[in-house]
Amino acid sequence: MSTASDAEETKSEAIADSAVRSKKVIMITDLPEGSQVRLRNGQIAEVTANPRDGGWLFVKILESDADPSRVGTDDMAFCVDVIDVIK
Amino acid sequence: MTALVRSYGDRSLRSLVDLDRGLVSREIYVNEDIYKMELEQVYTRAWxxxxxxxxxxxxxxxxxxxxxxxxxxxxxxxxxxxxxxxxxxxxxxxxxxxxxxxxxxxxxxxxxxxxxxxxxxxxxxxxxxxxxxxxxxxxxxxxxxxxxxCNYYGSVWATWDKGAPSFEDYLGPYADMARRVFQSTDGEDNGVELFNPVYKWRIPCNWKFPGFSFDGDRAHGAMTHRSINVAAIGPQGDANGGNRSPLLAPFPYTDYEMTVPELGHGGHNAIYDQPGVAPYKDTWFTEPGIDDYYREQREKKREKYKDKYIVGETAHIWPNVNIQPHRILIWHPHSAGVTESWRAYPIDRMAPQFVKDAQRRYMMRYGGPCGLTESDDMENWNYASAASTGTVAKRFPYNFMMGAGHAFKDEEGAPGMTLNYEVAEENQRSRLRRWLEFMEAGSWEDIYPVNPVSPSAGQAVKAERGTV
Amino acid sequence: MLTESSESTLERLLLREEIEQFLYYEAELLDDRKFDDWINLIAEDIHYHMPIRRNVKFGTQERENTSSLSEISWFDEGKRTLAGRVRQINTGLHWCEEPFSRIRHIVSNVRILEVNGDEVRVNSSFFVWQNRLQDEVNLFVGRREDILRRDEDTQWKIAKRLILLDQNVLLAKVISTFF
Structure with a gap:
């Protein structure tokens, strides 16, 4: 059953989502090592470890058109910055 | 803060703790403001x-x-x-x-x-x-x-104060004893592991009730634990009248309350009249094979320590920890009137599984909130605390007079320690003395290094072995 | 659910009634402090186990309850120690139960899981109220997983009892009752 406060909650969540321009929620918790993901900044990254905390992935940058020097470096990717799972 | 440290209301903290006469105001066990000061003055400084x-x-x-x-x-x-x-x-x-x-x-x-x-x-x-x-x-x-x-032979200790002395200096004369607590029963350093997990439970009493009386209050056993022997929880079962503790071989020693008043540590410790470690005495009549393991371990330890005089094997480390070969007792302050008690059980890391199991089951039925022995301690600490909060009750100080003025030194038998009869309140007075010093101190510089203080007798006397 | 296809509905209901009545009777013995009668319901080979409940990460719930094989539990014992507890209470000098607390065992959600020869595997929930001296109150809520065994003398004996207490840090200073 939906209530007024639920609606408020949904609305504020939507605003929060739009603030970070999230298109869809990707549950990263179960992504295994070796998965490849597309990040919001355009980078393609491979999952090197998954802490399974719902928030973060340890990744290695595979492609980075905007800043090619990042290719091959280790980084952490936050959940809302993961916009697609490539494989 | 300084004003609070110097005085509480119209009375100074020092006036609440009269160790020469053995009179201690109940206020320091129940007062909320004093408790909050302890969190700052004691618990952000001590190891x-x-x-x-x-x-x-x-x-x-x-x-x-x-x-x-x-x-x-x-x-x-x-x-x-x-x-x-x-x-x-x-x-x-x-x-x-x-x-x-x-x-x-x-x-x-x-x-x-x-x-x-x-x-x-x-x-x-x-x-x-x-x-x-x-x-x-x-x-x-x-x-x-x-x-x-500090990782001290496998045990981990910490302090929030960078001005604190090293952990070994903090232990002082108890450093060697603390080291041996974390040895396996064959006398090997770093020889134990802890059973998982630790017990955690809440006792409605101020942390100083267990923290200051445990291993400093041998007088409580006869009355508090009046009922335990009928349960026969000891490893020897019904033998020896159902005693809750393991049987020990006769070995010439004298038990003392032993303490380092200038550091606050202390325990019930023995000075042995001869070097070495007592032989093992069979005690696990209820379970086969356990004695064989412990006897063999003891023989190895006896060989290692055959020329060394040993002093005791338990230590209360100021402010709130007691370490013993098979149990570690920690009393965390939770609020002025509540202690969160933690209990950890060390066991020989290399012991066979059946020995670990037997020791583990003995510890579970002995201590903790479901143990047959210690459940009665909780009742007494609980209601001693509760009956000390009253306006009128607080007019009547606690009596810490037992053995006051009768402490002595034995630099040969127990260097650096202050001794008293095995049933005394010397250790409790030591902890209260150190408590007062911490509560009044502006920093570690005020409380370390320490000058050896004379025992509460005011003058150290040389002990004559076995006469106490 | 019962797995034996030959078991008639009536037999199933009668068994449930019998088991429930036994559990209520047991609870009443404890509430009435008839500990000698209670210990007589305990099988000689009982394993009486109350594990500690850990807070563990999702996906590792198999570690939630401590193991009787290698870890510390609130209770992990047999009849010898349970009988020792009864003897201790009966001294009248066991201070955490002297004077007696007022204790009430509410047993509910009784469910028979399996009948295996003369043994029945049964789960039940408990809500235990303890009022001590004037105003000390402790609540213990959880589930028991029992194996009851048919017995000529007492109708049933408790052959195995796993007690899942729904607490992490124990909020009572002691556990001075049985479950």
Whole structure:
């Protein structure tokens, strides 16, 4: 059953989502090592470890058109910055 | 703060603790303001027991612990180094770990997602590039780490005060005894591991009831534990009248209350009249094979220590920990009237499983909140605390007179220690003395190094063995 | 659910009634402090186990309850120690139960899981109220997983009891009752 406060909650969540321009929620918790993901900044990254905390992935940058020097470096990717799972 | 330290109401703290006469105001056990001062004056300064390295054997392993009222995380980082962190996110304070133990790559805050490596570094901040735009230096926002940590033969201790002396100096004459507590029964250093998990339970009493009386209150046993022998929980079962403790071989020694008043540590310890370790006496009549193991272990230890005089094997480490070969007792302050009691059980790391099982079951039926012996302690601490809060009750000081003025030194038998008859309140007076010093001190400089204080007799006398 | 296809509905209901009545009777013995009668319901080979409940990460719930094989539990014992507890209470000098607390065992959610020869595997929930001296109150809520064994003398005996107490840090200073 939906209530007024639920609606408020949904609305504020939507605003929060739009603030970070999230298109869809990707549950990263179960992504295994070796998965490849597309990040919001355009980078393609491979999952090197998954802490399974719902928030973060340890990744290695595979492609980075905007800043090619990042290719091959280790980084952490936050959940809302993961916009697609490539494989 | 200074004004509060110097006086409470119209009375100074010092006036509440008259150790020469053995009179101590109930106020220091029940007063909320004094309790809050303790958290600052005692618990942010003293070395506190955190846990044991065996609880976190692998990189990424962690277990939560406590320092005073506050939760900390003992963690082994990915480079195999131990750390102790306050369990709070630097962003908005949320606990970054809400599990009792486990293995992890990072501690991620479930509030906004700040994420910390197992070495405490802040490694993940959501929207870091887009929103902070490089204005925040992540290296300044790691998990709060203790000022000093010490891995003492496998046991882990820490303090929030960088001015505190080293842990070994803090132990003083108890350093050797503390080392031996963490040896296996064959006398090998780093020889034990802890059973998991530790007991944690709440006792409605001020932390000083158990903290200051345990291993300093042999007088309580005859009455508090009147009912225990009928249960025959000892390893020998019904033999020896159902005594709860293992049987011991006769070995010439004298038991004392033994303490270092200038440091606050103390225990019930024995001075042996000959070097070496007592032979093993069979006691595990209820379970086959256990005696064989412990006898063999004891023989190895006897060989190692055959020329060495031993003093005791239990120690109360000021302020709130008691360490013994098979149990570690910690009394965390939880509020003025509540103690969160923790209990950990060491066991020979290399012991066969059936020995570990027998020892574990003995410890479970002996102690803790469900143990047959200690359940009666809880009742007494609970209602002693409750009956001390009254306006009229507080007009009547506690009596700490037992053995006051009869302490003595035996520099040959127990160097650095102050001794008293085996049933005295010398250790409790020592802890109260150190308590007062901590409560009045502006910093560690005021309380360390210490000058040896004379025992409460005012003048040390040479003991004559066995006459006490 | 019963797995034996030959078991008639009536037999199933009668068994449930019998088991429930036995559990209520047991609870009443404890509430009435008839500990000698209670210990007589305990099989000689009982394993009486109350594990500690850990806070563990999702996906590792198999570690939630401490193991009787290698870890510390609140209770992990047999009849010898249970009988020792009864003897201790009966001295009248066991201070945490002298004077007696007022204790009430509410047993509910009784469910028979399996009948295996003369043994029945049965789960039940408990809500235990303890009022001590004037105003000390402790609540213990949880589930028991029992194996009851038919017995000529007492109708049933408790052959195995796993007690899942729904607490992490024990909020009572002691546990001075049985479950």
């Amino acid at each position: 506190l027991f955190i846990g044991h390295e065996s609880q976190v054997p692998n990189p990424g392993d962690f277990v939560v612990s406590r320092m005073g009222e506050e939760e900390v995380i003992l963690v082994r980082d990915r480079k195999n180094e131990l750390h102790v962190f306050l369990n709070t996110c630097r962003h908005r304070g949320m606990k970054v770990c809400r599990y009792d133990d486990g293995n992890t790559l990072v501690f991620t805050c479930p509030f906004h997602g700040w994420s910390y490596d197992t070495d405490g570094r802040l490694v993940g901040v959501p929207y870091y590039d887009a929103a902070y735009k490089g204005d925040m230096d992540k290296s300044e926002w790691g998990l709060p780490e203790v000022a000093q940590m």
